[in-house]
Amino acid sequence: MAAPLLTIELDPGPFQPLGALEGWQSLVCSRLGGLPAAESSFVGRVRPHTSAGQPLAALELEHYPGMTETQLQRLAAAAASPPEVAAVLVRHRIGRVLPGDPIVLVAVAADRRGPAQRCCQELLEALKHEAPFWKREWLADGSGHWLGGNTPL
Amino acid sequence: MGHTPELRVLLFAALRERAGWRERQLAATRGATPTTVWGQLGLEPADPAATIRVAINQRFARWDSPLAGGDELAFLPPISGG
Known part of the structure; x- marks a missing residue:
């Protein structure tokens, strides 16, 4: 069984999830000679409010250059260990992200829907807790606040 | 440089x-761990492992x-990805 195709990208600027998915599908199709039967994807966007309920001006994403990329590779490889999983895509924003903008895209292609959906969910949860990213909420008055964790599942 | x-x-x-x-x-002192470096640098809180x-x-890695x-040693505050 060939190792799954892992595609990991950090995006310093906005990305379009549907365009990103199309590009990834083309890559998977050319590398694997066709698209697997099942595909699951998740798009996360920035909420318009802070965790305290105030209007959000922007979200800042800090990362650990080098470790973040390596850790995403490790997490993707671990989540893609079931043999049915053929390909994984992770796109994650860094820098300043505006409300409503995509912040994360995870997609999984597999032979069956179960492994596709499970891998997608597992990888999303893993990267929220095990990949070095830090969020700071910026308000319209120019003040910023670092978040101490994630929203509940 | 030796x-x-x-x-x-x-x-x-x-x-x-x-x-x-x-x-x-x-300087890397003998027996150094993340715990000793944290204390040496005077970082807060005093009990960071939680x-x-x-x-x-x-x-x-472990403390x-x-x-x-x-x-290369990095201290990472609570992570919030995705």
Whole structure:
């Protein structure tokens, strides 16, 4: 069984999830000679409010250059260990992200829907807790606040 | 140069801003661990293990992991990805 195709990208600027998915599908199709039967994807966007309920001006994403990329590779490889999983895509924003903008895209292609959906969910949860990213909420008055964790599942 | 290579210490996000620095070079003393370096640098809180994680050479590690000259040690405040 060939190792799954892992595609990991950090995006310093906005990305379009549907365009990103199309590009990834083309890559998977050319590398694997066709698209697997099942595909699951998740798009996360920035909420318009802070965790305290105030209007959000922007979200800042800090990362650990080098470790973040390596850790995403490790997490993707671990989540893609079931043999049915053929390909994984992770796109994650860094820098300043505006409300409503995509912040994360995870997609999984597999032979069956179960492994596709499970891998997608597992990888999303893993990267929220095990990949070095830090969020700071910026308000319209120019003040910023670092978040101490994630929203509940 | 014949010197023991130094430790490179990195701080991120809220931790970096609270301490007022991003990166320091430190002599690698015998028996050094993330716990001893944290104390040596006077970082807060005094008991960080509950909230702060450490990475050595860009891999998560334990607070009592041994450190060697040339290592990159990072202190990581609570992660919030995705």
